[in-house]
Amino acid sequence: MTPRKTKAFDSADRPKGSVHGPGMKAEKEAWGHPRPHEGEKRTRAALIDRDGVINEMVYYPDPGIVDSPFTPRQFVLAEGVGQALRTMRAAGYKLVLVSNQPSMAKKHMTMAAFRKIQAKMRRLLAAEGVSLDAEYYCFHHPQARVAAYKADCACRKPKPGMLLDAARDLGLDLGRSVMIGDGLYDVLAGKRAGCKTILVATLNGTLSQKMDELGAHPDLIARNVAEAADIVKKMAPGMPSR
Ligand SMILES: [Mg+2]
Ligand SMILES: [Zn+2]
Numbered sequence: 672m673t674p675r676k677t678k679a680f681d682s683a684d685r686p687k688g689s690v691h692g693p694g695m696k697a698e699k700e701a702w703g704h705p706r707p708h709e710g711e712k713r714t715r716a717a718l719i720d721r722d723g724v725i726n727e728m729v730y731y732p733d734p735g736i737v738d739s740p741f742t743p744r745q746f747v748l749a750e751g752v753g754q755a756l757r758t759m760r761a762a763g764y765k766l767v768l769v770s771n772q773p774s775m776a777k778k779h780m781t782m783a784a785f786r787k788i789q790a791k792m793r794r795l796l797a798a799e800g801v802s803l804d805a806e807y808y809c810f811h812h813p814q815a816r817v818a819a820y821k822a823d824c825a826c827r828k829p830k831p832g833m834l835l836d837a838a839r840d841l842g843l844d845l846g847r848s849v850m851i852g853d854g855l856y857d858v859l860a861g862k863r864a865g866c867k868t869i870l871v872a873t874l875n876g877t878l879s880q881k882m883d884e885l886g887a888h889p890d891l892i893a894r895n896v897a898e899a900a901d902i903v904k905k906m907a908p909g910m911p912s913r
Contacts, residue, residue, distance in 0.1 A: 713842050713843060713844040713847075714763075714764075714765055714841070714842060714843055714844065715763060715764050715765070715843065715844055715847040715848050715849075715907075716764055716765040716766070716767045716804075716837065716841065716843045716848040716849075717759045717764040717765070717766055717767070717848070717849055717851055717900075717903055718767050718769050718834050718837065718848060718849070718850045718851070718861065718864075718866060719766065719767065719768055719769065719803075719850075719851050719852070720768075720769065720770060720828075720850075720851065720852030720853060720854065720857045721739075721768055721770035721772075721792075722738075722739045722740075722770070722853075723749075723852075723853030723854065723871065724749065724752075724851060724852060724853050724871055724896050724899075725748065725749060725752055725768070725792065725896075726740065726746050726747055726748055726749055726752075726792065727740075727747045727748075727749055729741070729745045738774075738779070739772065739774055739779075740788060741774060741779050741780040741784065742780075742784060742787075742788070743784070743787045743788050743790075743791045746788045746791050746792060746795075748792075748795050748796075748799070749895070749896055750895070750897075751895060751896060751897035752796075752799070752896050752897075753796065753798075753799025753800065753801055754799075754897060754900070755896045755897045755899065755900035756796065756799070756801040756803075756900070757799070757800060757801050758900040758901065758903075758904055759900050759903050759904065760801065761904075762903060762904040762907040763907060764848075764849075764903065764907070765804040765805075765841060765843065766801070766802075766803050766804050767803065767804055767805045767806075767807065767837045767841065767843075768803050768805070768806040768807065768808075769807045769828070769833040769834055769837065769850075769860070770806070770807070770808050770809070771808075771809045771827055771828050771856070772785065772808050772809065772810055773809075773810065773811070773812035773815070773820070773827075775810055775817060775820060776810060776811060776812035776815035776816065776817055776820035776821065777812060777815070777816060778816045778817060789806070804841065805837060805840065805841060807826070807833040807836060807837055808833075809824060809826040809827045809828070809832070809833060811823075811824040811826065811827055812827070813827075828852075828854075828856040828857060828859070828860040829855075829856040829857075829859035829860050829863070829885075829887075830860060830863070831860045831861075831863040831864035833860070834850065834860060834861070834863075834864035834866065835864060838864070845864050845865045845866050846865050846866070848864075848866045848867070849861070849866055849867040849868070849869060849903055849906065850864070850866045850867070850868045850869070851868075851869045851871060851893075851896070851899050851903070852868075852869075852870065852871065853870070853871040853872060855870070855881055855882060855885050855887035856887075857870070858870055858882075858887040858888070858889045859885065859886075859887045861889075862887070867890045867891075867906065868889040868890050868891075869889060869890065869891045869892070869893050869899045869902060869903070870889035870891070870892045870893070871892075871893050871894070871895060871896060871898075871899055872892055872893075872894075873894065874892065
């Protein structure tokens, strides 16, 4: 077995821990999603980016950057995300979050704040009648200001580590799964994992140029998460492997 570097579930507070601890299995079962039995049909999943898909991005006028929410208050669900997640679940997809979260590495926020934001996300989704099957986070950054998070890891998108971990942990068929994200790194990670890819974005000339530069051309582009979910629903019956 190859060493694992992805943080999954609540293993989040072990930034350097490269292997899931013995707590992993129990935790997963506590979530009610045990590993599928041998021979059980492998399942499809919507692998979903967090910032810009599940929740709105935040504009910080002082440095003039658009970034993740750094406080629970700044964490606001994207419009239509509850319905979108319910639609994909009803279409037979597991809902798996795969998120780069370098904010601690960059000293924008603490792990305690991240935990509060995570709790708020779960609460808001629960209020929408839906929950995620699993959450994977990469807390690393190659130029981290905090030594514990400084790593050229295998999990930070555009690398596919988190998606591959999810496939192994949850018994996913990546060829029948779809990566949904608002960034081209999401598209690249999805492609490298062998998934279909949907980019949530507004069409413009800059986007086209960036797609060419990165070689990151998604299978489809949706205007928002609701439209992405409708596409996924239509894909469901005969989505071909790639
Ligand atoms: Mg994003
Ligand atoms: Zn990582």
